[in-house]
Amino acid sequence: MAGALRVNPGIAEISAYQGGKGGDDFAGPVYKLSSNESPLGASPDARAAYAALADHLETYPDGSAEELRDAIATRYGLNPANIVCGAGSDEILALLGKAYLAPGTEALYSAHGFLMYKIIANSCGASPVTAPEVDLTTDVDAMLAAVTPKTRVVFLANPNNPTGTYIPVGELKRLHAGLPSDVLLVIDAAYAEYVRANDYEAGIELVSSYENVVMTRTFSKIYGLAGLRVGWAYCPAAVAGVLNRVRGPFNVTAPALAAAAAAMRDGDFLDKARDHNETWRPWLEAALRDLGFEVSPSFGNFVLARFAESGGGRANAAEMYLAKRGIFVRNMTGYGLPHALRITVGSEAANHAVVAGLAGFVQETP
Protein backbone atom coordinates (compact mmCIF):
# COMPACT_ATOMS: atom_id res chain seq x y z
CA MET A 1 0.00 0.00 0.00
CA ALA A 2 2.98 2.27 -0.55
CA GLY A 3 2.64 5.61 -2.24
CA ALA A 4 4.37 8.93 -2.49
CA LEU A 5 4.27 11.28 0.45
CA ARG A 6 1.30 13.58 0.28
CA VAL A 7 2.12 17.15 1.18
CA ASN A 8 -0.69 19.36 2.40
CA PRO A 9 -2.66 21.33 -0.18
CA GLY A 10 -1.15 24.67 -1.11
CA ILE A 11 2.46 23.88 -0.22
CA ALA A 12 3.43 23.02 -3.80
CA GLU A 13 2.16 26.42 -4.93
CA ILE A 14 4.67 28.29 -2.77
CA SER A 15 7.71 29.89 -4.37
CA ALA A 16 10.14 29.85 -1.47
CA TYR A 17 10.90 33.34 -0.14
CA GLN A 18 14.22 34.66 -1.41
CA GLY A 19 16.03 36.98 0.94
CA GLY A 20 17.95 39.97 -0.35
CA LYS A 21 21.31 39.16 -1.85
CA GLY A 22 24.61 40.28 -0.42
CA GLY A 23 28.18 39.80 -1.50
CA ASP A 24 30.17 37.77 1.00
CA ASP A 25 32.80 36.88 -1.58
CA PHE A 26 33.10 40.37 -3.05
CA ALA A 27 36.51 42.04 -2.91
CA GLY A 28 36.10 45.66 -1.82
CA PRO A 29 33.35 47.41 0.11
CA VAL A 30 29.94 45.74 -0.03
CA TYR A 31 26.73 47.73 0.28
CA LYS A 32 23.76 45.49 0.98
CA LEU A 33 20.67 47.54 0.28
CA SER A 34 18.42 44.57 -0.47
CA SER A 35 16.83 43.65 2.87
CA ASN A 36 15.89 46.92 4.58
CA GLU A 37 18.45 46.35 7.32
CA SER A 38 19.49 49.25 9.51
CA PRO A 39 22.71 51.03 8.52
CA LEU A 40 23.16 52.00 12.17
CA GLY A 41 23.18 48.45 13.48
CA ALA A 42 21.73 47.78 16.93
CA SER A 43 21.73 49.88 20.08
CA PRO A 44 24.89 49.44 22.20
CA ASP A 45 22.59 48.48 25.10
CA ALA A 46 21.05 45.71 22.99
CA ARG A 47 24.46 44.39 22.00
CA ALA A 48 25.60 44.35 25.63
CA ALA A 49 22.45 42.51 26.73
CA TYR A 50 22.96 39.98 23.96
CA ALA A 51 26.62 39.44 24.87
CA ALA A 52 25.79 38.99 28.56
CA LEU A 53 23.66 35.96 27.72
CA ALA A 54 26.68 34.12 26.32
CA ASP A 55 27.42 32.87 29.82
CA HIS A 56 23.94 31.36 30.25
CA LEU A 57 23.26 29.50 27.03
CA GLU A 58 22.30 26.33 28.92
CA THR A 59 19.20 28.03 30.32
CA TYR A 60 15.84 27.96 28.53
CA PRO A 61 14.44 31.37 27.69
CA ASP A 62 11.56 32.85 29.66
CA GLY A 63 8.73 31.38 27.59
CA SER A 64 6.39 34.16 28.66
CA ALA A 65 8.81 36.87 27.44
CA GLU A 66 7.86 38.90 30.49
CA GLU A 67 10.72 41.40 30.50
CA LEU A 68 10.28 42.19 26.81
CA ARG A 69 6.50 42.43 27.00
CA ASP A 70 6.87 44.77 29.97
CA ALA A 71 9.36 46.96 28.10
CA ILE A 72 7.02 47.20 25.12
CA ALA A 73 3.97 47.79 27.32
CA THR A 74 5.74 50.58 29.21
CA ARG A 75 6.83 52.33 26.06
CA TYR A 76 3.43 52.26 24.38
CA GLY A 77 1.16 52.32 27.43
CA LEU A 78 -0.31 48.87 26.73
CA ASN A 79 -1.41 45.96 28.88
CA PRO A 80 1.39 43.36 28.63
CA ALA A 81 -1.25 40.59 28.65
CA ASN A 82 -2.23 41.71 25.16
CA ILE A 83 1.31 41.40 23.77
CA VAL A 84 2.69 38.21 22.24
CA CYS A 85 6.31 37.93 21.10
CA GLY A 86 7.57 35.86 18.20
CA ALA A 87 10.69 34.84 16.31
CA GLY A 88 10.35 37.80 14.01
CA SER A 89 6.99 39.20 13.04
CA ASP A 90 7.04 36.59 10.28
CA GLU A 91 6.45 33.93 12.91
CA ILE A 92 3.51 35.82 14.32
CA LEU A 93 2.00 36.31 10.87
CA ALA A 94 2.43 32.59 10.19
CA LEU A 95 0.86 31.68 13.54
CA LEU A 96 -2.12 33.90 12.77
CA GLY A 97 -2.47 32.04 9.47
CA LYS A 98 -2.21 28.70 11.21
CA ALA A 99 -4.90 29.69 13.70
CA TYR A 100 -7.37 31.42 11.40
CA LEU A 101 -6.82 30.09 7.86
CA ALA A 102 -7.63 26.64 6.47
CA PRO A 103 -8.45 25.00 3.14
CA GLY A 104 -11.60 26.56 1.71
CA THR A 105 -10.90 29.98 3.25
CA GLU A 106 -9.36 33.09 1.73
CA ALA A 107 -6.63 35.50 2.82
CA LEU A 108 -6.89 38.95 1.27
CA TYR A 109 -4.18 41.57 0.71
CA SER A 110 -3.38 44.29 -1.80
CA ALA A 111 -1.82 43.59 -5.21
CA HIS A 112 1.74 44.46 -4.18
CA GLY A 113 1.39 43.45 -0.55
CA PHE A 114 4.29 41.87 1.34
CA LEU A 115 5.17 38.48 -0.23
CA MET A 116 4.87 36.51 3.01
CA TYR A 117 1.06 36.86 2.97
CA LYS A 118 0.79 34.68 -0.13
CA ILE A 119 3.25 32.15 1.28
CA ILE A 120 1.33 32.01 4.56
CA ALA A 121 -2.04 31.60 2.83
CA ASN A 122 -0.74 28.79 0.64
CA SER A 123 1.02 27.07 3.52
CA CYS A 124 -2.33 26.92 5.33
CA GLY A 125 -4.14 25.60 2.25
CA ALA A 126 -6.12 28.85 2.02
CA SER A 127 -6.57 30.80 -1.21
CA PRO A 128 -4.56 34.00 -1.57
CA VAL A 129 -6.73 36.80 -2.97
CA THR A 130 -5.43 40.22 -4.03
CA ALA A 131 -7.17 43.56 -4.51
CA PRO A 132 -5.93 46.11 -7.05
CA GLU A 133 -4.06 49.18 -5.82
CA VAL A 134 -4.28 52.79 -6.93
CA ASP A 135 -0.91 54.51 -7.45
CA LEU A 136 0.83 51.57 -5.75
CA THR A 137 -1.27 52.25 -2.65
CA THR A 138 -3.83 50.05 -0.91
CA ASP A 139 -7.31 50.92 -2.16
CA VAL A 140 -9.79 50.38 0.67
CA ASP A 141 -12.79 50.19 -1.67
CA ALA A 142 -11.10 47.52 -3.78
CA MET A 143 -10.12 45.59 -0.66
CA LEU A 144 -13.66 45.65 0.68
CA ALA A 145 -15.04 44.66 -2.73
CA ALA A 146 -12.78 41.59 -2.68
CA VAL A 147 -14.12 40.31 0.66
CA THR A 148 -16.23 37.15 0.27
CA PRO A 149 -17.93 34.84 2.76
CA LYS A 150 -14.71 32.78 2.67
CA THR A 151 -12.44 35.64 3.73
CA ARG A 152 -10.96 34.97 7.17
CA VAL A 153 -7.87 37.20 7.31
CA VAL A 154 -7.00 40.53 5.70
CA PHE A 155 -3.27 41.32 5.73
CA LEU A 156 -2.31 44.99 5.42
CA ALA A 157 1.28 46.15 5.56
CA ASN A 158 1.11 49.81 6.53
CA PRO A 159 3.41 51.25 5.26
CA ASN A 160 3.69 48.51 2.67
CA ASN A 161 6.86 46.80 1.59
CA PRO A 162 7.89 47.10 -1.26
CA THR A 163 5.80 50.09 -2.38
CA GLY A 164 6.61 52.32 0.61
CA THR A 165 3.09 53.77 0.59
CA TYR A 166 0.63 53.88 3.51
CA ILE A 167 -3.02 54.52 4.13
CA PRO A 168 -3.98 57.19 6.69
CA VAL A 169 -5.81 56.30 9.89
CA GLY A 170 -9.17 57.37 8.46
CA GLU A 171 -8.80 54.86 5.64
CA LEU A 172 -7.56 52.20 8.04
CA LYS A 173 -10.68 52.69 10.15
CA ARG A 174 -12.88 52.60 7.06
CA LEU A 175 -11.27 49.31 6.02
CA HIS A 176 -11.92 47.82 9.44
CA ALA A 177 -15.47 49.17 9.59
CA GLY A 178 -16.29 47.53 6.27
CA LEU A 179 -15.10 44.09 7.31
CA PRO A 180 -17.44 41.48 8.75
CA SER A 181 -16.73 40.82 12.43
CA ASP A 182 -15.54 37.28 11.65
CA VAL A 183 -12.67 38.57 9.50
CA LEU A 184 -9.36 39.27 11.26
CA LEU A 185 -7.59 42.46 10.13
CA VAL A 186 -3.83 42.01 10.54
CA ILE A 187 -2.04 45.35 10.44
CA ASP A 188 1.63 44.66 9.74
CA ALA A 189 3.34 47.82 10.96
CA ALA A 190 6.94 46.70 10.40
CA TYR A 191 7.93 50.24 9.36
CA ALA A 192 5.74 52.23 11.77
CA GLU A 193 8.68 53.83 13.58
CA TYR A 194 9.86 55.51 10.38
CA VAL A 195 6.57 57.19 9.53
CA ARG A 196 6.32 60.89 10.11
CA ALA A 197 2.83 61.81 8.98
CA ASN A 198 0.14 63.39 11.12
CA ASP A 199 -2.57 61.16 9.69
CA TYR A 200 -0.75 57.87 10.38
CA GLU A 201 -1.51 55.47 13.19
CA ALA A 202 0.09 52.07 13.55
CA GLY A 203 -3.14 50.46 14.75
CA ILE A 204 -3.02 50.48 18.55
CA GLU A 205 -6.33 52.27 18.92
CA LEU A 206 -8.13 49.86 16.60
CA VAL A 207 -6.76 46.83 18.43
CA SER A 208 -7.80 48.33 21.75
CA SER A 209 -11.34 48.92 20.50
CA TYR A 210 -12.23 45.77 18.55
CA GLU A 211 -11.99 41.99 18.80
CA ASN A 212 -10.94 41.37 15.20
CA VAL A 213 -7.77 43.47 14.74
CA VAL A 214 -4.12 42.61 15.42
CA MET A 215 -1.06 44.81 14.95
CA THR A 216 2.35 43.22 14.35
CA ARG A 217 5.70 44.94 14.88
CA THR A 218 9.31 43.96 14.40
CA PHE A 219 12.76 44.51 15.87
CA SER A 220 14.31 43.70 12.48
CA LYS A 221 14.07 47.10 10.86
CA ILE A 222 14.64 50.32 12.82
CA TYR A 223 16.03 48.44 15.85
CA GLY A 224 18.63 46.71 13.71
CA LEU A 225 18.08 43.26 15.23
CA ALA A 226 17.09 41.29 12.12
CA GLY A 227 19.68 38.62 12.86
CA LEU A 228 18.07 37.81 16.20
CA ARG A 229 14.50 37.32 14.90
CA VAL A 230 12.18 39.17 17.26
CA GLY A 231 8.75 40.62 16.64
CA TRP A 232 5.61 41.21 18.62
CA ALA A 233 1.88 41.51 18.25
CA TYR A 234 -0.61 43.67 20.09
CA CYS A 235 -3.85 41.72 20.19
CA PRO A 236 -7.28 41.52 21.74
CA ALA A 237 -7.23 39.09 24.70
CA ALA A 238 -8.87 36.25 22.78
CA VAL A 239 -6.37 36.48 19.91
CA ALA A 240 -3.46 36.62 22.38
CA GLY A 241 -4.87 33.46 23.95
CA VAL A 242 -4.95 31.76 20.55
CA LEU A 243 -1.37 32.81 19.72
CA ASN A 244 -0.12 31.65 23.10
CA ARG A 245 -1.65 28.22 22.46
CA VAL A 246 -0.25 27.74 18.95
CA ARG A 247 3.23 29.19 19.45
CA GLY A 248 6.19 27.14 20.61
CA PRO A 249 6.68 27.43 24.37
CA PHE A 250 10.18 28.92 23.89
CA ASN A 251 9.71 30.54 20.49
CA VAL A 252 12.06 33.49 21.10
CA THR A 253 15.63 32.83 22.21
CA ALA A 254 16.98 34.26 25.46
CA PRO A 255 19.62 36.52 23.86
CA ALA A 256 16.98 37.83 21.45
CA LEU A 257 14.57 38.61 24.29
CA ALA A 258 17.27 40.39 26.31
CA ALA A 259 18.57 42.42 23.37
CA ALA A 260 15.08 43.43 22.22
CA ALA A 261 14.09 44.57 25.72
CA ALA A 262 17.24 46.70 25.95
CA ALA A 263 16.60 48.09 22.47
CA MET A 264 13.04 49.01 23.40
CA ARG A 265 14.33 51.01 26.38
CA ASP A 266 16.92 52.89 24.33
CA GLY A 267 14.83 55.70 22.96
CA ASP A 268 17.86 57.81 22.04
CA PHE A 269 19.18 55.20 19.67
CA LEU A 270 15.77 54.86 18.07
CA ASP A 271 15.69 58.62 17.48
CA LYS A 272 19.12 58.46 15.86
CA ALA A 273 18.02 55.73 13.48
CA ARG A 274 14.87 57.66 12.60
CA ASP A 275 16.82 60.88 12.03
CA HIS A 276 19.29 59.10 9.78
CA ASN A 277 16.43 57.76 7.68
CA GLU A 278 14.69 61.12 7.62
CA THR A 279 17.89 62.75 6.31
CA TRP A 280 18.80 60.17 3.69
CA ARG A 281 15.50 58.90 2.34
CA PRO A 282 14.56 62.27 0.78
CA TRP A 283 18.13 62.61 -0.48
CA LEU A 284 17.94 59.20 -2.14
CA GLU A 285 14.49 59.88 -3.61
CA ALA A 286 15.60 63.19 -5.09
CA ALA A 287 18.82 61.75 -6.50
CA LEU A 288 16.95 58.87 -8.12
CA ARG A 289 14.37 61.22 -9.64
CA ASP A 290 17.23 63.32 -11.03
CA LEU A 291 18.46 60.18 -12.77
CA GLY A 292 15.06 59.72 -14.41
CA PHE A 293 13.52 57.10 -12.15
CA GLU A 294 9.93 57.22 -11.05
CA VAL A 295 9.87 57.20 -7.27
CA SER A 296 6.69 57.42 -5.23
CA PRO A 297 7.17 58.97 -1.80
CA SER A 298 8.18 56.23 0.65
CA PHE A 299 7.37 56.13 4.35
CA GLY A 300 9.70 53.28 5.21
CA ASN A 301 13.49 52.85 5.18
CA PHE A 302 13.60 52.02 1.49
CA VAL A 303 12.60 53.47 -1.85
CA LEU A 304 11.08 51.85 -4.90
CA ALA A 305 12.80 53.14 -8.04
CA ARG A 306 10.98 52.39 -11.27
CA PHE A 307 12.30 52.43 -14.83
CA ALA A 308 9.92 53.94 -17.37
CA GLU A 309 9.63 50.72 -19.41
CA SER A 310 7.19 48.08 -18.18
CA GLY A 311 9.40 45.01 -18.74
CA GLY A 312 12.16 43.86 -16.45
CA GLY A 313 15.11 44.12 -18.86
CA ARG A 314 16.54 47.36 -17.59
CA ALA A 315 15.93 46.71 -13.94
CA ASN A 316 17.63 43.32 -14.19
CA ALA A 317 20.57 44.82 -16.05
CA ALA A 318 20.88 47.60 -13.48
CA GLU A 319 20.73 45.10 -10.63
CA MET A 320 23.60 43.14 -12.21
CA TYR A 321 25.56 46.29 -12.99
CA LEU A 322 25.35 47.32 -9.33
CA ALA A 323 26.14 43.83 -8.04
CA LYS A 324 29.38 43.84 -10.02
CA ARG A 325 30.30 46.95 -8.04
CA GLY A 326 29.43 45.44 -4.67
CA ILE A 327 26.05 47.16 -4.39
CA PHE A 328 23.07 44.90 -3.80
CA VAL A 329 19.49 46.04 -4.32
CA ARG A 330 16.25 44.04 -4.43
CA ASN A 331 14.77 42.65 -7.61
CA MET A 332 11.01 43.15 -7.67
CA THR A 333 9.96 40.54 -10.25
CA GLY A 334 8.41 38.36 -7.54
CA TYR A 335 6.17 41.30 -6.61
CA GLY A 336 4.92 41.81 -10.15
CA LEU A 337 7.03 44.98 -10.43
CA PRO A 338 9.77 43.75 -12.80
CA HIS A 339 10.67 47.31 -13.86
CA ALA A 340 11.42 48.35 -10.30
CA LEU A 341 14.26 48.02 -7.82
CA ARG A 342 13.82 48.36 -4.07
CA ILE A 343 16.70 50.15 -2.45
CA THR A 344 17.23 50.35 1.31
CA VAL A 345 18.25 53.68 2.78
CA GLY A 346 21.81 52.84 3.79
CA SER A 347 24.81 54.53 5.30
CA GLU A 348 26.00 57.80 3.79
CA ALA A 349 28.65 55.88 1.83
CA ALA A 350 26.15 53.28 0.63
CA ASN A 351 23.64 55.90 -0.51
CA HIS A 352 26.30 57.73 -2.47
CA ALA A 353 27.55 54.45 -3.92
CA VAL A 354 24.16 53.30 -5.19
CA VAL A 355 23.36 56.68 -6.73
CA ALA A 356 26.78 56.83 -8.39
CA GLY A 357 26.32 53.25 -9.58
CA LEU A 358 22.92 53.94 -11.10
CA ALA A 359 24.21 57.16 -12.66
CA GLY A 360 26.92 55.07 -14.32
CA PHE A 361 24.36 52.55 -15.52
CA VAL A 362 22.06 55.20 -16.98
CA GLN A 363 25.00 56.87 -18.71
CA GLU A 364 26.48 53.69 -20.17
CA THR A 365 23.19 52.11 -21.25
CA PRO A 366 20.88 55.00 -22.05
Ligand SMILES: *Cc1c(COP(=O)(O)O)cnc(C)c1O
Ligand atom coordinates in the same frame (compact mmCIF):
# COMPACT_ATOMS: atom_id res chain seq x y z
C1 LIG B 1 10.63 42.95 7.11
C2 LIG B 1 9.14 42.80 7.18
C3 LIG B 1 8.53 41.94 8.09
C4 LIG B 1 9.26 40.82 8.76
O1 LIG B 1 10.00 41.12 9.76
P1 LIG B 1 10.62 40.04 10.74
O2 LIG B 1 10.19 40.57 12.04
O3 LIG B 1 12.08 40.12 10.48
O4 LIG B 1 10.05 38.69 10.48
C5 LIG B 1 7.16 41.89 8.17
N1 LIG B 1 6.41 42.65 7.36
C6 LIG B 1 6.95 43.47 6.47
C7 LIG B 1 6.05 44.29 5.63
C8 LIG B 1 8.32 43.57 6.34
O5 LIG B 1 8.86 44.35 5.40
